[in-house]
Amino acid sequence: xxxxxxxxxxxxxxxxxxxxxxxxxxxxxxxxxxxxxxxxxxxxxxxxxxxxxxxxxxxxxxxxxxxxxxxxxxxxxxxxxxxxxxxxxxxxxxxxxxxxxxxxxxxxxxxxxxxxxxxxxxxxxxxxxxxxxxxxxxxxxxxxxxxxxxxxxxxxxxxxxxxxxxxxxxxxxxxxxxxxxxxxxxxxxxxxxxxxxxxxxxxxxxxxxxxxxxxxxxxxxxxxxxxxxxxxxxxxxxxxxxxxxxxxxxxxxxxxxxxxxxxxxxxxxxxx
Amino acid sequence: xxxxxxxxxxxxxxxxxxxxxxxxxxxxxxxxxxxxxxxxxxxxxxxxxxxxxxxxxxxxxxxxxxxxxxxxxxxxxxxxxxxxxxxxxxxxxxxxxxxxxxxxxxxxxxxxxxxxxxxxxxxxxxxxxxxxxxxxxxxxxxxxxxxxxxxxxxxxxxxxxxxxxxxxxxxxxxxxxxxxxxxxxxxxxxxxxxxxxxxxxxxxxxxxxxxxxxxxxxxxxxxxxxxxxxxxxxxxxxxxxxxxxxxxxxxxxxxxxxxxxxxxxxxxxxxxxxxxxxxxxxxxxxxxxxxxxxxxxxxxxxxxxxxxxxxxxxxxxxxxxxxxxxxxxxxxxxxxxxxxxxxxxxxxxxxxxxxxxxxxxxxxxxxxxxxxxxxxxxxxxxxxxxxxxxxxxxxxxxxxxxxxxxxxxxxxxxxxxxxxxxxxxxxxxxxxxxxxxxxxxxxxxxxxxxxxxxxxxxxxxxxxxxxxxxxxxxxxxxxxxxxxxx
Ligand SMILES: Cc1cc2nc3c(=O)[nH]c(=O)nc-3n(C[C@H](O)[C@H](O)[C@H](O)COP(=O)(O)OP(=O)(O)OC[C@H]3O[C@@H](n4cnc5c(N)ncnc54)[C@H](O)[C@@H]3O)c2cc1C
Ligand SMILES: Cc1cc2nc3c(=O)[nH]c(=O)nc-3n(C[C@H](O)[C@H](O)[C@H](O)COP(=O)(O)OP(=O)(O)OC[C@H]3O[C@@H](n4cnc5c(N)ncnc54)[C@H](O)[C@@H]3O)c2cc1C
Ligand code: FES
Numbered sequence: 001x002x003x004x005x006x007x008x009x010x011x012x013x014x015x016x017x018x019x020x021x022x023x024x025x026x027x028x029x030x031x032x033x034x035x036x037x038x039x040x041x042x043x044x045x046x047x048x049x050x051x052x053x054x055x056x057x058x059x060x061x062x063x064x065x066x067x068x069x070x071x072x073x074x075x076x077x078x079x080x081x082x083x084x085x086x087x088x089x090x091x092x093x094x095x096x097x098x099x100x101x102x103x104x105x106x107x108x109x110x111x112x113x114x115x116x117x118x119x120x121x122x123x124x125x126x127x128x129x130x131x132x133x134x135x136x137x138x139x140x141x142x143x144x145x146x147x148x149x150x151x152x153x154x155x156x157x158x159x160x161x162x163x164x165x166x167x168x169x170x171x172x173x174x175x176x177x178x179x180x181x182x183x184x185x186x187x188x189x190x191x192x193x194x195x196x197x198x199x200x201x202x203x204x205x206x207x208x209x210x211x212x213x214x215x216x217x218x219x220x221x222x223x224x225x226x227x228x229x230x231x232x233x234x235x236x237x238x239x240x241x242x243x244x245x246x247x248x249x250x251x252x253x254x255x256x257x258x259x260x261x262x263x264x265x266x267x268x269x270x271x272x
Numbered sequence: 273x274x275x276x277x278x279x280x281x282x283x284x285x286x287x288x289x290x291x292x293x294x295x296x297x298x299x300x301x302x303x304x305x306x307x308x309x310x311x312x313x314x315x316x317x318x319x320x321x322x323x324x325x326x327x328x329x330x331x332x333x334x335x336x337x338x339x340x341x342x343x344x345x346x347x348x349x350x351x352x353x354x355x356x357x358x359x360x361x362x363x364x365x366x367x368x369x370x371x372x373x374x375x376x377x378x379x380x381x382x383x384x385x386x387x388x389x390x391x392x393x394x395x396x397x398x399x400x401x402x403x404x405x406x407x408x409x410x411x412x413x414x415x416x417x418x419x420x421x422x423x424x425x426x427x428x429x430x431x432x433x434x435x436x437x438x439x440x441x442x443x444x445x446x447x448x449x450x451x452x453x454x455x456x457x458x459x460x461x462x463x464x465x466x467x468x469x470x471x472x473x474x475x476x477x478x479x480x481x482x483x484x485x486x487x488x489x490x491x492x493x494x495x496x497x498x499x500x501x502x503x504x505x506x507x508x509x510x511x512x513x514x515x516x517x518x519x520x521x522x523x524x525x526x527x528x529x530x531x532x533x534x535x536x537x538x539x540x541x542x543x544x545x546x547x548x549x550x551x552x553x554x555x556x557x558x559x560x561x562x563x564x565x566x567x568x569x570x571x572x573x574x575x576x577x578x579x580x581x582x583x584x585x586x587x588x589x590x591x592x593x594x595x596x597x598x599x600x601x602x603x604x605x606x607x608x609x610x611x612x613x614x615x616x617x618x619x620x621x622x623x624x625x626x627x628x629x630x631x632x633x634x635x636x637x638x639x640x641x642x643x644x645x646x647x648x649x650x651x652x653x654x655x656x657x658x659x660x661x662x663x664x665x666x667x668x669x670x671x672x673x674x675x676x677x678x679x680x681x682x683x684x685x686x687x688x689x690x691x692x693x694x695x696x697x698x699x700x701x702x703x704x705x706x707x708x709x710x711x712x713x714x715x716x717x718x719x720x721x722x723x724x725x726x727x728x729x730x731x732x733x734x735x736x737x738x739x740x741x742x743x744x745x746x747x748x749x750x751x752x753x754x755x756x757x758x
Contacts, residue, residue, distance in 0.1 A: 013683040023510050037467060041560060044467075047347035052275075084467040086504040090627055141345050157523040215559070218506065218692060221551035224543060232535060232542065237692070251542055254643035262569035 001081045005058055005110075010140040013065040014108065015074040016050075022057030023058045024049070024087050028116035028254035031209070031241055032093065034059070034087030035075060035217040042083060043069040044234070046214045049088060050110035050141075062111030062140065068266045082223050084260075089217045090240045097124045099181035103149070103169050106132040109187030112209055114148075116174050116184055119219040121148045128153065128174055132167035133189070167191055168198050175202050182207065185244060189256060200245045208244035210235045213258060276343070284356055287336050298405040301330040308422025308623040312593050315479045315562075318620055319383070319412075327413045331360035334405045337396055342407060345394035347409060348740040349372045351615045352391060355626055356410055363480060368418035369425060371411060376448035376739050379419060379486050379754055380473060382412025384583075385736050386614045393569060401530050426496045433457040436754060437523040438516055439742075440507040443471020444735045445527030445726025447494065448742030454488070454497040456750050462499060462519075465506040469557060469643060473530055473735070475558040476550070478587050481617075513722070522722050522756075525747045526708060527742060530727035531690035535683055536579070540637030545571060545645040548577070549588040549684035562595055573680030575599040577648055580684035581611035586618065589626050600626050601676075605633040605653050605666040631655070631666065632674070645681055650674045697722065707731045714748035715741055720756075723749050 007234045008016040024034065024200040026045045034136045035044045052059045065071045093116050101120050105113035111132060116134065121127045132138045134157045154162025163170065167187070174180060175198075183206040185195040192208045199206040212224040212235045219237035226233055229246040233239065278284075304320040305311075311318050322330065334356040342352045351370055358367035371378040385391075387408035395404035418424055420481035435458050439446040442464040448459045468474050470487045495501070507528075516524060533548035535541055552570070555561040561570035576592040578585045581604035593600040602621070604611060607630050611618060622628070622645060631653040638647040652672035689706040701709040701718040708717055708724040715723045725741025727733055 016731050023505070027510060027512070039567075041563065041566040043559065072567075084504050086465065086467070086506060086510070088509055089506075215551060215554055216466065218531065219690065220533070222533050222535065222548040223551045225535075227542060232537065251643075255542065255544060257642070259569040266567065266569070 001083065002085045004055070004078055004080050006156075007076070007078050010062065011137050013074075014140050015256065016061050017061045017063065017073070017076070018053075019082060019085065020057060021059045021085060024085075025052040025054055025057050025059050026267045027197060028052055028059065028088040030094035030119040031090060031093030031112075032241065033083055033090050033112070033217075034043075034086035035060070035089065035214065036061070036077065036082055037084040038069065038072045039083055042072065043074075044215060044217065045069045046089070046211070048115075048218060050114050051118075052122055057144040062108065067199040068270050071270065085214075086217070089245070091238070092157055093118045093119065094243045095123050097119075100126045100128065100172055100179060101182045101184060102128050102130060102174055104132070104167050104169050104181050104183060104185045104187075106187030106191045107138065109185075109191070109209075109211075110145065113184070113186045114141055114144055115124050116186075117145055118148045119139075119183075120212050121150075122159035125142065126150050130155060130167055130174070131162075132156070132170065132191070134158065164195070164258055168194050171195060172198060175199070175204060180204050184208075189249060189253050192244060192247075193253070196244035196249065206244040208247060208253065209240045210242060210247070211240070212252060213256065226255075274623060276340060276353065278338070278353065282361060283336065286357055286360055286705035290332060292335050292756070295333055295335055296397065296402060297399060298329060300333070301326050301406050301409060302485050303406075303409055305620075308620075308625075308657045311480065312590075312624040315594060317483050318480050322413045327410060328362070329357055330410060333355050333397070334360070335396055341394040341396065342391040342405075345391040347390065347734075347736050348374050348509065348743065350391075350411075352407055355414060356405065356407070357408055359414060364414055364417040365421065365423060366632040367414035371414055372425070372648065373425075374387055374743075376451045377444060377490050377735070378411055379415035379484060380444070380482060380490065381736050381739070382408055382415055384477060384488075388615050391612075420425040424489070424607050426492060426493055428454050429455060429457060429497060430450065431457050432459065432498070434459055436461070436521045437522045437525070437753075438463060438507070439525045439527060441465075441471060441527040441529055441726070441728075442469040442501065443527055443529050443725070443726060443738060444469050445529075445742040446471070446525065447490065448739040449525045449527060449725070449746050450499045450742075451494055451497065452743050452746035453749070454494065454499050454662075457656045458682065458750075462500045463505045463511075464501065464503045466558065467503050469501055469503060471527075472563070476584065476587070478553065478557055479589050481588065491670070504662050506692065508693050513697050517721070523723065523753055525715075525742065525749065526693050526722060527726045527727055527738065527743050528690050528693045528728045530687045533683070534686045534688060536634070536685055538636055540639060541683070542641050542643065543637055543639040543645040545573070545679060546637055546681040546683065549580070549584045549682050550687070552588055552682050553591065555586070556591055556595070570595070571680050572596045573678070575678045576680045577634075577676070577678045578601050578602045578604050578682045578684055580686075581606070581613055581630075582684065582686075583613045583617060585684040586613045586621050588684055589712075590617075590621055592680070592682070593624055593626060596679075597660060599706070601629050602626060603629045603632050603634060603648075603650065605631065606663060607631055607655060610663045627734045633666065633668070634681070635673070645678060646676050648681060649697050650676060670684065671698050687727075687732055689731055693728065705731055713744070714752075715745035716748055716752065720752065
């Protein structure tokens with residue numbers, strides 16, 4: 001049982017929770033995630049640790065309402081308890097001084113991007129963050145990301161904020177403008193797929209963080225498997241970060257829809 | 273082995289009360305079972321246990337041999353004749369106590385041990401060409417009787433020594449270790465990565481074979497003995513081994529199991545609807561996914577193939593049947609004779625209408641435009657020369673293949689040791705296969721304060737062996753800690 005210390009709304013569908021988890025706060029590194037379950041009959045879902053506060057013994061999660069489980073977490077309030085929370089899971093991001101790094105995030109991918117941007121900056125990199133969303137209201141964590149970036153580029157599909165265009169337009173402009181040593185991309189799988197295709201063309205090494213379906217998060221079930229470089233990998237223990245140019249995104253996109261029918265049904269039930 | 277003491281007056285009297293001939297003439301008891309058509313649609317326990325009358329009669333079949341070879345067959349050398357004879361004289365609680373002298377989880381072992389390969393295979397009756405005494409059924413009877421009587425004996429703890437020790441993992445190995453260390457007065461904490469305690473007993477073996485409430489009673493008993501449980505805590509991730517030492521844990525027992533599922537790396541294995549048995553069973557058992565109240569989804573396939581022939585495969589196929597599969601198939605590359613599953617599971621599966629496609633091996637899966645599996649292509653096999661495991665190895669019959677329609681495939685071709693713990697302890701000696709290397713007698717690793725046992729050492733074994741390891745490690749760690757005190 002982990003207590004929620006504070007709650008903040010980033011947008012109608014995106015919530016930030018500060019949760020008591022002293023042991024995790026101490027051991028987590030950028031790139032780590034936790035598995036969270038709400039209620040006795042709840043589902044275990046993965047969420048990135050966005051930041052932590054050692055003194056308070058808390059970690060911060062940023063959650064977007066997608067289906068039943070994420071909605072249940074978003075509906076919790078200050079003072080409520082998360083039934084089960086385990087972590088930190090996954091491999092921590094490999095941080096070193098690469099030079100110029102472009103961090104391209106979209107939607108709720110901005111939450112997992114934040115700790116990486118922060119760590120890269122600390123390691124002495126020049127960090128350019130490209131923030132993308134469908135529309136202005138969906139841009140989250142702008143201030144926090146700005147604080148740790150040398151430059152920030154905002155892209156919206158409808159042009160309601162920043163530049164009009166897709167995340168790939170933003171990244172391409174930078175690559176054409178200056179030498180980029182590394183690209184990090186986190187967001188919806190489709191977005192990562194296209195960023196990866198783009199950077200492959202320009203031969204810019206690219207890391208992505210995959211958000212597959214998970215059950216245990218400890219390598220026990222294989223629900224999270226993806227094909228990377230022709231080999232099957234478990235995202236929860238081998239990842240979540242991989243060389244984007246090696247990832248079979250089409251297979252991953254297909255697998256994300258594995259339980260689509262069941263999910264739609266349970267969402268309809270939740271709304272009732 | 274040392275002859276067991278069977279000289280108590282009551283035992284001599286019992287032996288004299290009936291001729292061996294009369295005893296061997298009694299027919300072996302049949303387990304009472306739920307009807308196969310009914311049970312294959314619900315999750316109730318299949319075996320109903322023996323009645324008092326049945327148990328009393330079955331216990332009479334045991335000859336109370338001077339040299340009880342059955343005990344040689346038991347990996348933890350339970351004093352089998354003593355508990356059986358206690359049943360014969362009606363002292364059921366005494367029988368349960370005898371079991372508990374050596375087995376931490378008799379109600380569990382009575383249900384899941386492969387007795388036909390262990391104690392029962394060495395029974396004197398077998399040598400006389402008759403079926404063995406139903407030792408497993410009697411074990412279950414005594415343990416169930418004790419539990420249902422509400423008179424569970426919580427072992428007395430002489431004095432607490434206050435020394436902190438940790439068990440990593442709450443499967444049978446960790447639980448057995450915890451129980452024994454608590455009895456020796458240690459301050460025991462069990463760390464478990466999942467949100468439930470019990471390891472495979474909870475997330476793997478289904479309700480219809482081992483109801484959760486039986487495992488829970490054992491856990492409750494440990495709690496009453498002062499054992500502390502910390503769920504949602506991954507040692508090596510949430511807390512490191514060094515941190516445990518810093519917090520004053522003087523000894524650690526690693527019982528983290530063999531969690532990693534193997535796949536076959538064949539075409540189409542990542543299609544939707546193809547999954548590991550671990551994933552399937554975890555969804556259904558740990559997450560209760562078949563219950564409409566649960567948020568975790570699970571497929572309810574209509575035509576389901578399970579690849580493999582072990583206990584896990586049997587559990588998965590029988591679960592699929594219970595979740596509504598019209599066609600539930602075991603696909604196994606050798607013949608039935610080589611199947612590693614318990615004979616009882618194979619028998620039960622057949623009664624429940626499971627099809628056995630033995631001497632078949634999948635070579636690829638086909639899917640539809642949405643990426644869902646629709647067919648499996650099977651290669652027909654024949655048996656050749658015995659291989660390293662002593663079993664005749666399967667060889668493909670060239671050109672003989674078969675395409676079968678499926679909407680779900682469950683891969684159950686073994687597991688590998690969970691690398692999480694070995695990776696997180698610097699300098700820990702690990703074999704090429706990833707198992708932790710220990711001294712076989714003490715279960716001690718190359719790092720003196722760290723002991724290990726169960727599947728993480730054996731790479732996939734049985735409940736009783738895991739439990740035995742936990743007990744062995746407890747005894748050795750006790751010695752080690754006493755020595756290092758002085
Ligand atoms: C390592 C990792 C870190 C993550 N970090 C975060 C985070 O910090 N914040 C956050 O909000 N989410 C994060 N996610 C994604 C989050 O776990 C999923 O959104 C969540 O599991 C959806 O569950 P649900 O029951 O609410 O929705 P479901 O009912 O399962 O799904 C609803 C809809 O969302 C789609 N969907 C399901 N899972 C995903 C997914 N993983 N990615 C994209 N679409 C999906 C489904 O196709 C479906 O259409 C992370 C995932 C991983 C693997
Ligand atoms: C479906 C199935 C059916 C089976 N049927 C039978 C049967 O009929 N008869 C039989 O004798 N055997 C059977 N077995 C085998 C038997 O269950 C195992 O041999 C036995 O459970 C091994 O026990 P263990 O304690 O070593 O590990 P496990 O039972 O695997 O328990 C290990 C526990 O450690 C936890 N863990 C792992 N890493 C960490 C960490 N870093 N920190 C904290 N916790 C951690 C895991 O979450 C798990 O709960 C079956 C196995 C399966 C999967
Ligand atoms: S989530 Fe189960 S193996 Fe990765």
